[in-house]
Amino acid sequence: MDKMTMQLQCPMPQLDFDIITLGHGSGGLLTNRLLDSGVFDVLKNDLLDERHDGAQFVVEKGTMAFSTDSYVISPIFFPGGNIGELAVNGTVNDLAMCGAQAQYLSLAFIIEEGLPMTEFWEVLLGIKYAADQAGVKIVTGDTKVVERGKGDKIFINTSGIGQVHPRAKISKSRVQPGDKIIVSNPIATHGVAILSVRQGLEFETSIASDTTNLNELVTSLLDIFGEDIHLLHDPTRGGLSTVLNELARDTRLGIDLEEKAIPVLDEVAGACELLGLDPLYVANEGVFIAVVAAEAADSVLEKMREHTKGQGAAIIGSLCAEHPKQVVLKSKMGGRRVVNMPIGEQLPRIC
C-alpha cells in the first residue's frame, strides 16, 4: 500500500479532543482514550493486542541483534517523510547494518502538550507505513506528554530486535587493507531536504528525503556474498566523513577516497553549493556503505545496482595500510586532502 492509499484508508477517527494535553500522558483514562482512538488499531498485531507492558515472543536459534535510537528532528514533517517513518526506518536500518532483519520494535513517544491530533495521526501513519514496508511489528510502546516548551512537538524512541542473517559476519575487526568501500546511493539527499524546510533557511527545491528501510537490500546481498561483506554502516548524522573517520580510527587503517566516484544528485550538489555545505558532512538516510573484500566488490556493486534502493551505488574508495587513521580524498582536480571528522553541526559560510 502506498502512502496516499494508506492515508485514505486510515482516516483520523472522530474525537472529542483536537490537541494532545498533559492528561494524555498520565496513564489514566485520557491515555487510554488516546490509545483507543485508533493507535492500537493502526499498529495492530497479535503481540501488541495483548496490551501488556512488554511483549513475549519465541526466538529461533542463532544470533540476535538489538539496537535503539531516539528521533528529535525539526521540523517533524519534511519533503519525503516525517519523524514517524524516520523512527522506524532508522532502527530497522541500524539492525540491517548488523546483518539482521528487524522483527520487533518498541515505540515510545514524548509529546509536547498542544500537539494537534491531526499531526500526531500523520506521524502515526508514517510509522505504520514504514513498519509495513520493512515487515516489522511494533509490539510494545509508551506515551509521555511534557509541558509546552519542554519538548519540540514530538520525540520518538524506537528499539528493535532481529535475527542476524546466518551468513553474516559483520565486524570492524574483519576490515582489512585492500577492502573496497561501496556507497549504496547518492549521499546528502536527506540532510539537504531537511534544511530546505528548516525555519530561516527555507528554499524551494524538489529534493525529498530518501528515508527508507534497507533491510531487504542487505539481506539480498548477504544471501549471495555472506562473509565477503566485512562491514555495513549507515552514515546518518555527521555524514559520510564521520563514518569513514570512525572506521579509520577504529581499524587503525587508512582510507583512500575518490571524490569523482562519490555519487551526489545534481540538485543536492547545487543546494550544497549555494548553502556553503560539504556533502561529505551532510546527514543521510536510506544510504549505507558496505566494506567488502576486494575480489567481490564488482559483483556486490552489480547486485546492489539491480535493486531499486541501490541503483545509484558506486565504489568510492578502499582501505589501505598507509596513512593509518586518516581518510584521504583524491580531489576531482587530482590533488589530495585529508577529510576530517566534523566538529559539530556544519555551519553555513558567509560568502
Added chain:
Amino acid sequence: MKFLSEYRDADLVHQYVQEIQRTVTRPWTIMEVCGGQTHSLVKNGLLQLLPPEVRMVHGPGCPVCVTPLHLIDKAVYLALEKGVILCSYGDMLRVPGSQKSLLEAKAAGADVRILYSPLEAVKIAQDNPNKEVVFFAVGFETTAPANALSVLHAQRAGVNNYSILTSHVLVPPAIEAVMTDEDSHIQGFLAAGHVCTIMGLDEYYPLVEQYKIPIVVSGFEPVDLMQGILMVIRQLEKGEHQLENQYSRVVRPEGNPEARKVLERIFEIHDREWRGIGTIPHSGYELREEFAAFDANRKFEVAIEKVPESAECIAGLVLKGIKKPQECPQFGKKCTPQNPLGAPMVSSEGACAAYYHFANLLESVETM
C-alpha cells in the same frame, strides 16, 4: 552543474598547471586575498599541483577572522543579557569571544539564529514587535550591500526594532596594509572576485601603480584560480605590473552601480580594527548618522572591556601572509577547530582551519 562544472574541469586545470610550469623561472610569492579562494585552493588540493617555485600565501580576506573580539563579546552580551534576537551568518557562531562564542550563548539560552539573508532578520523583527532584533553585519564589500539594503528595507517598512551590528571591512586598505608591512614579501595578488563584482576595478589601479605589483581579479573555482595564478606569474616573469580581470564573466569594470549606490547611501568609511592585525585607516563601513537608529552600536550602550588576544595566537601574521598556519607552534596542538585560540582556526574561510581540515597534515590528526 552548468556554469560551475566547466570551471572544475580537471583537464583544463592540468593544462594551466603545465603552462605555469613552462612559464615560471624563479620563485614567486603570491597572495590570494579572499578566504573563499584559500578554501578552494586547499579543498581541491590545488596547492600540491603548483610547481615549488610558486608560493601561495593566504590573505586577510576572511571576514569572520578579522571581526574584533570585543564585537563578538558585544553580540554575545546583547543576546544573553539584553534579550535581543541575535541573527548571524552561520560561520560567525563558533568564533570564540573572550568568554563565549555565540553558539555557547545559544546553549545558555540566548535566541541566536542562523540566517542566509539579512532581509530575513527584518522579517523576524516584524514578526516579533516586542523584541529587539540585531543582525551581526559581518563581511567585506560583498555582503555589505545586502546588509545595507536590510536597513533601507526596515526604514521603509517602519520597523524600529531592527538594527545591525556592523563589522564591515574593505579589501583595498587591507592590501595596502599588507604591502606596507615591512615583513611582507608579497609580489603579486589574486584579488577577490566577488568583492570586485560589487566595487568594480577602479580602486585597484592606484595600488598597482603605487606598489608596482600585479593584481589579478580572480574567481574561486579551480580553473579560475589556476588561470589567475598563471596571469600573475606571466606579469612577474615579464617584470610587468598591471591590473587584470580573470573573472570577467562576473566582474564588470564598473562593478554593480546599484549596489554601490546603496552602500554610499547607508554607510560611510571609517577607520576599523581588524582582529589580529590592528586598526587600519579608512578600512571599514559605519552607518551614517541618518541611520543611527538602526545601528546596534549606538542603540545599545554597552561598555565591553577590550580583552587582549591569546598571546599564543599568531593570527595577525597569518592574515598578513607573513607566516603559514603550520608555522605556528600551536597549530593542530593547542589550537584546533574544537578548541581554537584564534578566529582563523574557526571559520572555514580561515587559513588555519582550511589547512587543518583539508591539507595533508598527517601529524595533526594523530593528536586528535
